[in-house]
Amino acid sequence: xxxxxxxxxxxxxxxxxxxxPALQPAFGATxxxxxxxxxxxxxxxxIKEVADIKLTAPTIAESGANVPITVESTIPIxxxxxxxxxxxxxxxxxxxxxxxxxxxxxxxxxxxxxxxETSNVRAILKLKDGSYVMATKEVKVTAGGxx
Amino acid sequence: xxxxxxxxxxxxxxxxxxxVRVQMVITHPMTPARKDPQTGQxxxxxxxxKLELLFNDKLVSTVNMxxxxxxxxxxxxxxxxxxxxxxxxxxxxxxGGKWDKTAEIKVS
Numbered sequence: 001x002x003x004x005x006x007x008x009x010x011x012x013x014x015x016x017x018x019x020x021p022a023l024q025p026a027f028g029a030t031x032x033x034x035x036x037x038x039x040x041x042x043x044x045x046x047i048k049e050v051a052d053i054k055l056t057a058p059t060i061a062e063s064g065a066n067v068p069i070t071v072e073s074t075i076p077i078x079x080x081x082x083x084x085x086x087x088x089x090x091x092x093x094x095x096x097x098x099x100x101x102x103x104x105x106x107x108x109x110x111x112x113x114x115x116x117e118t119s120n121v122r123a124i125l126k127l128k129d130g131s132y133v134m135a136t137k138e139v140k141v142t143a144g145g146x147x
Numbered sequence: 148x149x150x151x152x153x154x155x156x157x158x159x160x161x162x163x164x165x166x167v168r169v170q171m172v173i174t175h176p177m178t179p180a181r182k183d184p185q186t187g188q189x190x191x192x193x194x195x196x197k198l199e200l201l202f203n204d205k206l207v208s209t210v211n212m213x214x215x216x217x218x219x220x221x222x223x224x225x226x227x228x229x230x231x232x233x234x235x236x237x238x239x240x241x242x243g244g245k246w247d248k249t250a251e252i253k254v255s
Contacts, residue, residue, distance in 0.1 A: 066217045092215055098211075099208060101208065104227065106225050108223070110222065111217075114215055
């Protein structure tokens with residue numbers, strides 16, 4: 001191998017090494033992102049956060065085994081199709097999904113969920129026009145409740 | 148209470164067109180798949196998977212859930228009532244259990 005080739009090759013290698021770490025996030029999608037794209041068919045980054053979904057959850061939960069959450073929205077029920085609830089850092093981020101019909105009268109769902117550690121809770125709504133909107137809230141957990 | 152026993156609570160009376168809250172509690176362990184810390188054996192998941200809310204046999208809502216919902220799940224949904232009728236919930240778990248529970252609403 002002559003000097004010219006060697007320099008060209010090492011230049012390529014150097015570029016490759018510097019680019020590789022930058023590409024990492026694209027391959028190492030988090031569990032949450034995988035779960036969202038699997039269940040919803042869209043990327044999490046494409047979902048807008050809006051103010052007209054109200055996600056009520058405690059700021060600090062003493063026990064992660066029982067975190068009460070409530071999702072309400074002023075979006076009319078006949079424009080809403082489905083609701084998903086995710087917890088970012090749970091081993092299984094998907095908690096539940098709810099299909100609504102106009103007979104519900106309004107968007108309202110309340111339940112109690114488990115949280116392994118402090119993380120964001122997400123409520124994602126699918127609207128009839130095919131778009132997705134969401135609300136997030138961070139819940140601090142002092143004792144985990146998984147397993 | 149036995150696994151699968153449920154409590155369904157709705158207001159006894161409502162006005163026509165009113166949005167009422169339907170609350171339910173179901174007795175269920177809701178355990179995820181995990182390794183038993185004592186024996187090291189794999190314990191399969193045991194949780195409710197699906198719950199349907201019906202009003203006069205018309206489907207109102209379907210809730211799909213995993214083991215991320217707390218043990219003895221509590222849930223609340225809303226229902227717009229236009230006529231008297233029967234609220235019914237049907238729920239099942241991943242081991243083939245299936246139960247239902249009904250309650251009546253009088254609309255004036």
